[in-house]
Amino acid sequence: MKLLIKGGRLLDPANGIDDQRDLLIEEGIVVAVGNGLNADDAQVLDVSNRLVVPGLIDIHVHLREPGYEYKEDVLSGTRAAVAGGYTSVACMPNTDPINDNKSVTAYILQKAADAGLANVFPVGAISKGLKGESLAEMGELREAGCVAVSDDGRPVMDGEIMRRAMEYASTFGLPVISHAEDLTLVAGGVMNDSFVATELGLKGIPWVAEDAMVARDVMLAEFTGARLHIAHVSTRGAVEIIRAAQKRGVLVTAEATPHHFILTDEAVRGYNTNAKMNPPLRSADDLAAIREGLADGTIGVIATDHAPHHRDEKNVEFNIALNGIVGLETALPLTLKLVDEGVLTLGQAIDRLSSGPALALGLHRGQLTAGHVADITVIDLDARWTLDAGQLRSKSKNTPFAGWTFKGAVSHTLVAGQLVFDRLETGNP
Amino acid sequence: MTFGHKHILGMDQFSADDITRILDTADSFKEISTREIKKVPTLRGKTIINIFFEASTRTRASFEIAEKRLSADTLNISASTSALVKGETLEDTARNLEAMHPDIIVIRHGHSGAPHYLAERCNFSVVNAGDGAHEHPSQALLDLMTIREKKGTIGGLTVAIVGDIAHSRVARSNIIALNTMGARVRLAGPRTLLPTGAERLGAEIHTDMQSALEGADVVMMLRIQQERQGRTLLPSTREYSRFFGLNPNNLQLAKDDAIVMHPGPMNRGVEIASSVADGDRNVILDQVENGVAVRMALLYLISGGDKLAE
Numbered sequence A: 001m002k003l004l005i006k007g008g009r010l011l012d013p014a015n016g017i018d019d020q021r022d023l024l025i026e027e028g029i030v031v032a033v034g035n036g037l038n039a040d041d042a043q044v045l046d047v048s049n050r051l052v053v054p055g056l057i058d059i060h061v062h063l064r065e066p067g068y069e070y071k072e073d074v075l076s077g078t079r080a081a082v083a084g085g086y087t088s089v090a091c092m093p094n095t096d097p098i099n100d101n102k103s104v105t106a107y108i109l110q111k112a113a114d115a116g117l118a119n120v121f122p123v124g125a126i127s128k129g130l131k132g133e134s135l136a137e138m139g140e141l142r143e144a145g146c147v148a149v150s151d152d153g154r155p156v157m158d159g160e161i162m163r164r165a166m167e168y169a170s171t172f173g174l175p176v177i178s179h180a181e182d183l184t185l186v187a188g189g190v191m192n193d194s195f196v197a198t199e200l201g202l203k204g205i206p207w208v209a210e211d212a213m214v215a216r217d218v219m220l221a222e223f224t225g226a227r228l229h230i231a232h233v234s235t236r237g238a239v240e241i242i243r244a245a246q247k248r249g250v251l252v253t254a255e256a257t258p259h260h261f262i263l264t265d266e267a268v269r270g271y272n273t274n275a276k277m278n279p280p281l282r283s284a285d286d287l288a289a290i291r292e293g294l295a296d297g298t299i300g301v302i303a304t305d306h307a308p309h310h311r312d313e314k315n316v317e318f319n320i321a322l323n324g325i326v327g328l329e330t331a332l333p334l335t336l337k338l339v340d341e342g343v344l345t346l347g348q349a350i351d352r353l354s355s356g357p358a359l360a361l362g363l364h365r366g367q368l369t370a371g372h373v374a375d376i377t378v379i380d381l382d383a384r385w386t387l388d389a390g391q392l393r394s395k396s397k398n399t400p401f402a403g404w405t406f407k408g409a410v411s412h413t414l415v416a417g418q419l420v421f422d423r424l425e426t427g428n429p
Numbered sequence B: 001m002t003f004g005h006k007h008i009l010g011m012d013q014f015s016a017d018d019i020t021r022i023l024d025t026a027d028s029f030k031e032i033s034t035r036e037i038k039k040v041p042t043l044r045g046k047t048i049i050n051i052f053f054e055a056s057t058r059t060r061a062s063f064e065i066a067e068k069r070l071s072a073d074t075l076n077i078s079a080s081t082s083a084l085v086k087g088e089t090l091e092d093t094a095r096n097l098e099a100m101h102p103d104i105i106v107i108r109h110g111h112s113g114a115p116h117y118l119a120e121r122c123n124f125s126v127v128n129a130g131d132g133a134h135e136h137p138s139q140a141l142l143d144l145m146t147i148r149e150k151k152g153t154i155g156g157l158t159v160a161i162v163g164d165i166a167h168s169r170v171a172r173s174n175i176i177a178l179n180t181m182g183a184r185v186r187l188a189g190p191r192t193l194l195p196t197g198a199e200r201l202g203a204e205i206h207t208d209m210q211s212a213l214e215g216a217d218v219v220m221m222l223r224i225q226q227e228r229q230g231r232t233l234l235p236s237t238r239e240y241s242r243f244f245g246l247n248p249n250n251l252q253l254a255k256d257d258a259i260v261m262h263p264g265p266m267n268r269g270v271e272i273a274s275s276v277a278d279g280d281r282n283v284i285l286d287q288v289e290n291g292v293a294v295r296m297a298l299l300y301l302i303s304g305g306d307k308l309a310e
Helices: A074-083 A102-115 A138-144 A159-171 A195-200 A207-224 A236-248 A258-262 A284-296 A331-340 A346-353 A355-361 B016-034 B058-069 B090-098 B114-121 B137-151 B169-180 B209-213 B237-244 B284-302 B305-309
Strands: A002-006 A009-012 A017-020 A022-026 A029-034 A042-046 A051-054 A056-061 A086-091 A119-124 A148-150 A176-178 A228-230 A252-256 A376-386 A405-415 A418-422 B047-052 B073-078 B104-109 B125-131 B158-162 B184-188 B204-206 B218-221 B259-261
Touching (some): A009 A346, A056 A074, A074 A086, A074 A102, A074 A418, A086 A376, A086 A405, A102 A119, A102 A138, A119 A138, A138 A159, A159 A176, A159 A207, A176 A207, A207 A228, A207 A236, A236 A252, A236 A284, A252 A284, A258 A284, A258 A331, A284 A346, A331 A346, A331 A405, B016 B137, B047 B090, B058 B073, B058 B104, B058 B137, B058 B284, B104 B114, B125 B284, B137 B218, B158 B209, B169 B184, B184 B209, B204 B209
Parallel strands (some): A009 A051, A119 A148, B158 B184, B158 B218, B184 B204
Antiparallel strands (some): A009 A017, A022 A029, A051 A376, A405 A418
């Protein structure tokens, strides 16, 4: 079975390609890239006036299964993923039971296979039970299919444990993803420590809580030689620490979320619980630093931290609302805003959404030369649409972007050459 | 002229004219509390529920007396008896209250923004009787009433607010209200008790008591919560008292006719010396008395009672 993707503009940042190109796919693999390709026996997908890019990769999502299926499950989460143009997602281990052993990893992968939509790459726990006390069985996690380890949401406060985690993870070639926050400095805060917090009478989380932990983890990566990835960078200081470490040759990569490069803590006004995140939305200066970091490559990855929560978990007093928002279906248009605003080139934007994440976790994806898996996203850059939260594929609707009008929409998503999302078929973006 | 406010959520919703109107109305109500029969029929037939998720003696009693003197039907719900302790959400609590058709809910809640949450979702009027570390508007208004009564004016006065600014809803509301009325506000306390961006609140920041008090017309002392000491914010109430307590000596730095205020409950010997608390400059019980009048005025104005009067 052959598929010819014809007439589109191919943008493959990892290979420096941005030109009119057709793609011929056979058995889920790209077999030819060129102009005016023809194959009599191939099915043809006409993508004239569309942008064809390597399938988007989100290395930070919460699929909530097993344990929290009322918020999301692997099927609904990957349905949201492909609708957002994502062909691969890496899911965090804070499920119930926690993904700190191979049976949970196997369960998630089975669910992903049953869903048959996006590729799912589980992230295993650093520590058993995410308790930060003793190391999880990373060797078996790797064997079962985990691509990294993280105690996401629960920073590893003990320096010795983090040191040994990096050493042990690197034994098995696993990057360590750090949710970097010094909890003793978070001290019960619920939003950015700023004048806005003062005006709202809410307890703040100071930027130093993040910077201090990023500094520790970067130094531990330097010390151990392990591969470190800093999740959801939210502060100027963190960007600067990471940039300096990369210059010294430390193996550290970093991600930023769309909400941290689009919104500031002003969004919390009115006690908007869909603006409650961890790390929190920060100041305009932090936002500017994150944009600079994305532009110069210090932050090579855009990840969503897709965090579905039930309405009842958000429709409460701000102090007790859960952290996070859904992100899979809004990340692409929010990233394209940065292109519109001249912060990133289109090539940089697609790189941070595909090849950058692939590189950070060592996934053999994120490019479209012959021989690569045919994970492909087709984008209509001119489509304008308005987000109706009720139309999200995710089970949860917790987004601060409801009612926003976006430019740019996913038109097709293909995973291993199979069409898994077609916007025309669903009738809405 | 209608009042134009359905809810009383915070001092940031009021113009100087609004505040003057509230204080004028409160002045006219004050006399009712001195009558033999302390009751007028103004809010007859109105139902007011006082729901207090945090302990309160003064504010709760003050609201209840204000309501009763206006002849409203009142009901008190406190945290210990409410369904909240049984795990009910604020939304469900609100919906159940709404089903009983109250006209006004007076709410005190430990979480900032809880009154706003109710106001957005319900039909009744909401009066914020203190939310977290956010606002306590009726307290600020009774403070303004007391200042105006004693000083004749508010604009142009220098007001020193001393103590735990960071965690104080009384301070937040007063800073906003005093700025709106054209007073000069000074904030004083150790840096652990000053909030982030304090300098942007429209106040001078002082980390020593002396400079804060010098030439002040009004000294407003805040309660130091005992639970704040000993951990990270304060080493001890003893040291706090030495550096930030108001006593007869440092009070001399203020103007000769300066008044001393405290929202209560006081920690005698901590933030305020007993001799000052009981001294001739203190207006602390005037504040309490004016609290009833201010709350009567607020309930009257948001009930549209002003239209009845015209």
